[in-house]
Amino acid sequence: MTLLLSFLACGISATGLFWSASYDPKRLRVYGLVPRQRSLAGRLARSVLILLPGIALLLSGSASAFTIWLGAAGLLGWFVALRQPKAQST
C-alpha cells in the first residue's frame, strides 16, 4: 500500500511540478521565451497538484508514504527544473 500511495502521490506532484515549470516566468525569460499569462486559478491549481498529495498522505496517517513523497518531491522538482525549457507557442 505504501508503494502504491507513494507512486500515486509522486505522479500527481510531478504533474504539478512540470506544469509550474512550464509557466515559471523567470525560467522562460532567462531562455528568451515569452512568459505565459498566469491566472490566479491556474497558480492555485498548480500549487494544489504539488502539495495536495502530501497533505492527503499526512492526514491519512501514512507517515512512511508521506516521507517518501517528501523526499521524492525534492528530487522530482530538481529533475524538472534541470531540463531546459523548449520554445512553445503562446
Place this chain on the structure above:
Amino acid sequence: MIALSQENTRRLLAVHGWSGTVFGLFLYVVVLTGAVAVLAHEIGIWSVGGEKLHAPMERPLDKTVRDLAATVPEEHLEEVSIFHNSAADMVLFFHTHIINPESGNIEDFGTLINVDPVSNDVLARREGFGRDVFGVDPGGALDEFVVDLHVNLLAPSPWGLYATGILGLVMMIAALTGLLIHRHLIKDAFLAPRSGGALLGRKDRHVLAGTWGLLFAFILAFTGSFFSFAGAIGIPLVAVTAFGGDQTSMMETLVGAPKADDPSPAPLADLDAMLAESASRAGSSADFVVVSHWGRADAVVQLFHAPPEGSLRGSKLVFNGSSGEFEGVKQQLGTQPSAGAATLELVGPLHFGNFAGFLSKVVWVCLGLAMCYVTITGLQLWLERRQQEPFWRRMLPTVDIVALGTPVALVSAAHGFFLSYGVADTHLWTLLGFCGGALVSIVLGIAVPAAQRLRALEATLAGTLALLPAVRMSMGGSSWAEALGSGNALVIGMDVLMLLSATTYAVFALRRGSASRRRTEMVEATA
C-alpha cells in the same frame, strides 16, 4: 526572499564557501559512502550470493537456541543476543559483561555461534570480547566496510565518529547559510542552468540541486550528527546538567528502573510463542532479540521490530522471560510515550531511510547522491572562481580525483572482497582493494593530462563496475539462474545496477572524448 544587508550576505557567503572548501572533500566521502551504506543490507546479501532463507526469524528457533545455550559456560547466559547475518545465518551471542584489560571498559564477553538457518548446523563458534568475535565473519566484510567508512572514515574510535559528526555539523551550516544567502529561493526554484558561460551554468546547477535538496540536507546532517554525538557527549552532558552527575538516576528516568534481581532458577518460556505474539502485536516480525538472565526467574526477553506497513517508527516489545507474558512496549526514551520519545524514534528511520523497504532506500540513495552533487559543484565553483591564484588552481585536480576516485575505490573494495571470499581474509582484502582503487585514481589523476583526467577516471569507474558481476560469479558467487531459483532476485538486481552504472559512466567518458576531439579539430581548423 530573505532580506540581508550586503555585508551580512558577504559574511555568510564566506562562511558557506570556506566551510565547504575546508571540509568539502571529506564531507563528500561521508555523504557518498552514506548513500551507498543505505543499501548496506542489500550489499551484504549480494556479496554472499543471496540469503539461504527468507525471514529467518519467522522459523522456529526455540529448540536450536535452547540446545546451544546448554553448550556455553553458565556465566555467558547473562545475556543472549539473537539475530541473523546477510546470508540469513542465525547469529547467537551468549555473553556476560566484564572489564576488558585492553580498553579498561566494561565490554561484552562471551560465545558467538553462527548457525545454518536450514540445517541448524553450527557453522562457526568463537569466544572472546564482542569487538574480537564480531567483525571477523568473512561474509560481512563488504557491507561492514562501507558502514565503517561512512561512520568512522576508517579512523580509530571514537575519533572517526567525532570527525563525521563535525562534518554533519558543517553540512548543517552549509545548508543554513545557503538558505540565507540565496535571496530568491522560491523564485529561482525552476530556473534551469543558464548557458552563458561554464561558471554561470555551474552556479545554477549547484543552487538548483541545493535548493531542492535543502530540507533533506538538513535532516540527514542533523540525524547524522546526532548519532555521532548523542552517546559520546549528549547523554553524559544530560547526566551532568539535569541529574547532577547521577548516572543511575538518569538511567532510571530515561530507560526505566531495572527489574528486581531474582536469581532463583526458572526455565525460559517458549521463545517461538513470544516471537509469534510479538510479531502479531508489532505488525512486523522481530529482527533482533535479547534475552537477559537466561534460566532465572527475573529473565526478560526484548524483541526489536522494524516499522510496520505505513509507519516510520519501529518498536521494542518486552516479555517476562520465565512466564512468557507480554509486559509492554518499551519506549526509546523514558518509560511513558512522549513527544521526545517519538522524535527520538524518528532519528534512525530518517537517517537510514529504511522505514519502507527498498522504495524508501532508493529515494534516500538518490537524495544522498544529490547532496554529493551539491558538494562537488560547490567546490568546483569555489575553485574555478579562484583560478587566477596558483594555490586554488592546484586544488582543482584534487576535487576531480576525489569525486570519481572515491567510487572507484569503493568498487575496488568490492573486487577485493570477491577475490578473497572463501580463499583469504575478506576484511583485509576489502580494505586493500579500497586503498588500491584510491591509489590508481590518484596516479591517474596526476599522470593523465588535465583535459583527459575526468575521462580517464570515468572510464576506470565504468571498467571496474562492469567487471564486478563477472568477478563475483567467477569466484563462486551464485549465477543469475541460481539466484533466481533460490528467490534471490536482489542479487541479479544489484548486478544489473552495477552494469547500468558502468554503461552510464562509459557514455560519459565517450561523450567527453567526442567533445574533446571536436575542440581539437576546431583549434586545428582555426590554425
